[in-house]
Amino acid sequence: MALRIVDTCVNCCACEPLCPSRAIRAAKPHFLIDASACGECLGDYADPQCASICPIEGAIVNALNEPLNPLGSLTHLPPELWAAMRPASGTP
Amino acid sequence: MEHPDIIIPVVPASGGCSASACGASARQMGGLPEAVRRKVEEHPCYSEQAHHYFARMHAAVAPACNIQCNYCNRKYDCANESRPGVVSEVLTPEQAVQRTLAVGAAIPQMSVLGIAGPGDPLANRERTFATFRLLAEKAPDIKLCVSTNGLALPECVDELSQHAIEHVTITINCVDPDIGAKIYPWIFWQHRRVRGRAAAEILIAQQQKGLEMLVARGILVKVNSVLIPGVNDGHLEEVSRIVKAKGAFLHNVMPLIAAPEHGTFYGLTGQRGPTAAELKAVQDACAGDMTMMRHCRQCRADAVGLLGEDRGAEFTLEKVAAMEIDHEAALARRLAFREQVRAELEAKRTQAATQVIALHRPPRKPLGRPVLMAVATKGNGIINEHFGYAREFLVYEASEAGVRLIGHRKTEKYCGGSETCGDGESRIDRIVRTLEGCEAVLCARIGIEPWSRLEAAGIRPDTEHAMEAIEAAVAAVWRAMLEKGELADAATERQRA
Numbered sequence A: 001m002a003l004r005i006v007d008t009c010v011n012c013c014a015c016e017p018l019c020p021s022r023a024i025r026a027a028k029p030h031f032l033i034d035a036s037a038c039g040e041c042l043g044d045y046a047d048p049q050c051a052s053i054c055p056i057e058g059a060i061v062n063a064l065n066e067p068l069n070p071l072g073s074l075t076h077l078p079p080e081l082w083a084a085m086r087p088a089s090g091t092p
Numbered sequence B: 001m002e003h004p005d006i007i008i009p010v011v012p013a014s015g016g017c018s019a020s021a022c023g024a025s026a027r028q029m030g031g032l033p034e035a036v037r038r039k040v041e042e043h044p045c046y047s048e049q050a051h052h053y054f055a056r057m058h059a060a061v062a063p064a065c066n067i068q069c070n071y072c073n074r075k076y077d078c079a080n081e082s083r084p085g086v087v088s089e090v091l092t093p094e095q096a097v098q099r100t101l102a103v104g105a106a107i108p109q110m111s112v113l114g115i116a117g118p119g120d121p122l123a124n125r126e127r128t129f130a131t132f133r134l135l136a137e138k139a140p141d142i143k144l145c146v147s148t149n150g151l152a153l154p155e156c157v158d159e160l161s162q163h164a165i166e167h168v169t170i171t172i173n174c175v176d177p178d179i180g181a182k183i184y185p186w187i188f189w190q191h192r193r194v195r196g197r198a199a200a201e202i203l204i205a206q207q208q209k210g211l212e213m214l215v216a217r218g219i220l221v222k223v224n225s226v227l228i229p230g231v232n233d234g235h236l237e238e239v240s241r242i243v244k245a246k247g248a249f250l251h252n253v254m255p256l257i258a259a260p261e262h263g264t265f266y267g268l269t270g271q272r273g274p275t276a277a278e279l280k281a282v283q284d285a286c287a288g289d290m291t292m293m294r295h296c297r298q299c300r301a302d303a304v305g306l307l308g309e310d311r312g313a314e315f316t317l318e319k320v321a322a323m324e325i326d327h328e329a330a331l332a333r334r335l336a337f338r339e340q341v342r343a344e345l346e347a348k349r350t351q352a353a354t355q356v357i358a359l360h361r362p363p364r365k366p367l368g369r370p371v372l373m374a375v376a377t378k379g380n381g382i383i384n385e386h387f388g389y390a391r392e393f394l395v396y397e398a399s400e401a402g403v404r405l406i407g408h409r410k411t412e413k414y415c416g417g418s419e420t421c422g423d424g425e426s427r428i429d430r431i432v433r434t435l436e437g438c439e440a441v442l443c444a445r446i447g448i449e450p451w452s453r454l455e456a457a458g459i460r461p462d463t464e465h466a467m468e469a470i471e472a473a474v475a476a477v478w479r480a481m482l483e484k485g486e487l488a489d490a491a492t493e494r495q496r497a
Ligand code: SF4
Pocket: A002, A003, A018, A019, A020, A021, A022, A023, A024, A033, A037, A038, A039, A040, A041, A048, A049, A050, A051
């Protein structure tokens, strides 16, 4: 049971100091979660801390690859604008 | 990084601003306590005078943020304090201090280091305070300032006062949570993501509490507001009244910058920014007294300086690392420079006081209405820039009472260097729109094509005053208009009829 940071992460570093298990570290090309250390904040906080501050929809996923912050959930943009919000080049 | 990110002031050896502009500043600052006036005097963001003499620099050491604003896209920089579409290079505190010291050794005008982003400095408190601590060891004379959204402010006030930080800018866009809910989709608060009205309510309470705590500790507070037409335009006057009543020293209204290519909520949903006239109307409504400054340029989070000459390439991390710096000598140069400026400003204040008396004599000529004029300048208080090269115009208001600087209008595109921008609007169209409300443009030179486009838009191009001092030239153009009978205001017309 662990969360994972994927390649839409913008390296804003907001998540890193919040992790109660110190499971997050800066890495190239983006921040990473140590799966063996992450307990999804169970026992520490009601919500996983990294996913509660991360500003990028889709950047943090669970073991089933489901984003904790799905498209539209943070920006409140309607679905027809989701494509426009993603980076112009690079990652999907 | 490739794009130049350090803007160095072009500073006059003497007499950067002529007496009329400084007269306006004298009026602005006249009513302030001596201690505050002195603090302001050297701060390029606050004082119209200092703005001509001192450089500042921002260091991008704070990437994380604890709120989301609808005008911001975290893939880029924070739009509060920086231009969207420009990504800052995030520096470690050590790198930031090294670079600041290098700039401070090369440029004696260097007097303020600010931390403003790309995220929120107080959401990155370790990095921000580490930067201030390290800098104070080598350059205790450089003033420190912080720009924040205010959410974490109350818990940071004690530490801020320990670092002897005199200046804090809080971005306050509203005092009404219903309006806030339209600006901030969420905040991170006490280990949870809080959304909607509840989020705005917490943010507003924290901002106001932080403001009060700073004022109580004698730290200068400037409030920035982003003017968002249809969202908070009718509300900023109240914001202004409240923050001033609580002791904010300045309230600075900045325009929303929104375009689809920024990828922000506002940009993508078609929320427009204010026109120059709308911005001025709100700024006027918020002015009330003299303490509002108009020369904020929405400088980038990692920029330095005032009237812009770009020397960023001289201060890349590699070059800075290779520099041998004598910190004590650099400090001495900065102190000597400041002493010289202090003496000059003192002399000007005396002069300005004399001028005010002169202005109060009853006017002998018929009254003329105030006129806005744009000026292309590279600095030194001189009309010395080619129209086509101007990246911004200074806007002056000329009237019976004299000439005063009321703001800056940028001509640069926010999305990159191409001649046309996404919407197919050409550069000259954009400039003409930027100059809305101005009746003349004073520049060193101008091409034939832009000349006729300006004329067609009712803006008179003027190169007759090339290389002259700005205020004197603006005043001369205004007097010429007055003499030609172009400035009769409605009241005078009626009297004549
Ligand atoms: S879910 Fe919690 S434990 Fe896991 S990485 Fe995020 S903050 Fe750390």
